Amino acid sequence: MKRWTLALLLALAACQPAEVDPAFDEAKGAELLAAYEAARVDGDFEIAEARGDELRQRHGETEAAATMRRTIEQVRAEAEKMRENRRLVGLWEYQEIPAAGGIQNTAALYSRVEVDPESEVAATPDARLILRRHPEWGESAYLVLAQQALQCGPPCVMQIRFDDGEPQRYTGDPADTGTGPALFIEDRDRFLAAMTDATRVRIELPRSGHLVPVFEFEVGGFLPRRHLED
Numbered sequence: 001m002k003r004w005t006l007a008l009l010l011a012l013a014a015c016q017p018a019e020v021d022p023a024f025d026e027a028k029g030a031e032l033l034a035a036y037e038a039a040r041v042d043g044d045f046e047i048a049e050a051r052g053d054e055l056r057q058r059h060g061e062t063e064a065a066a067t068m069r070r071t072i073e074q075v076r077a078e079a080e081k082m083r084e085n086r087r088l089v090g091l092w093e094y095q096e097i098p099a100a101g102g103i104q105n106t107a108a109l110y111s112r113v114e115v116d117p118e119s120e121v122a123a124t125p126d127a128r129l130i131l132r133r134h135p136e137w138g139e140s141a142y143l144v145l146a147q148q149a150l151q152c153g154p155p156c157v158m159q160i161r162f163d164d165g166e167p168q169r170y171t172g173d174p175a176d177t178g179t180g181p182a183l184f185i186e187d188r189d190r191f192l193a194a195m196t197d198a199t200r201v202r203i204e205l206p207r208s209g210h211l212v213p214v215f216e217f218e219v220g221g222f223l224p225r226r227h228l229e230d
Contacts, residue, residue: 002206022058029055036068045078067108088199088221107227111215127215129201131192132229141191142175142184143203143215150174150181151208158183158205160191162198172205197220 022028032055039048052072054088055065093108128144150156156172170191173184173229183205197199199220205213 009051021061023061025059026062026064029059029062032059033068033198035062040071040075045075046082048075049079051144067098085221088218089223091218091224092223094226099134099173100136104135105133105227107131109217109219109222111200112218126213127203129215129217129219133227138186141188142182143172144177145213147182147213148180150183150205152183152206154181158185158203160185160194160204161202162194163200167204168194196222196224 003204018052018112020061032051036048036051036055037126038049049072052075055062055068055074055129058066061195095104095106097104097106108128108130111127113125115136124146126146130142132142132146134140152172152174154174156174158170158172159167160170161167171186173186175182175184199218201217201219203215
């Protein structure tokens with residue numbers, strides 16, 4: 001009886017389908033590939049990248065994984081563009097505050113600083129670029145500087161470069177914020193039009209002693225509608 005029972009169990013075990021190795025599971029791989037392709041077609045490249053990585057890790061030996069590998073590098077590149085654009089947009093700060101005669105709108109961005117991965121102290125930006133729309137004072141673009149004093153002009157002539165273009169000459173009007181110097185860019189409309197089409201702006205002030213103040217701004221995330229539309 002025991003021998004018969006053992007033989008029956010062995011026979012039943014032999015009839016059971018073998019467990020599929022996840023790496024070769026074509027059915028599961030096809031499901032993830034479908035999710036990957038759907039996200040890619042919709043332009044959700046970060047989601048597509050995540051589904052592609054999941055497919056590679058779980059079912060990397062399937063035909064579905066082989067199909068995914070034909071387009072994953074393009075998906076990664078597009079996903080990185082999305083992350084970089086989100087970072088650039090996040091650099092800007094927009095405010096709407098009550099002012100005499102209506103609402104003051106500002107868009108502000110700190111200058112770029114070099115990041116030292118070995119330092120525990122965050123570097124302090126040297127300047128802040130501010131775009132302002134004021135109901136009484138009009139529209140302006142200006143720098144608020146971290147330095148204690150500004151000796152420039154009159155007139156204060158600066159060189160501004162948009163991306164890799166040639167430096168352009170702009171005139172600045174120095175002012176005092178009460179906590180430090182500011183410098184208004186007099187041709188605000190020309191500056192704003194060029195800045196809106198750029199990803200980087202480099203502003204160089206005249207030499208002061210042994211120092212040539214240079215400020216670089218990553219302006220590519222500027223959203224005109226957030227600042228210019230009421």
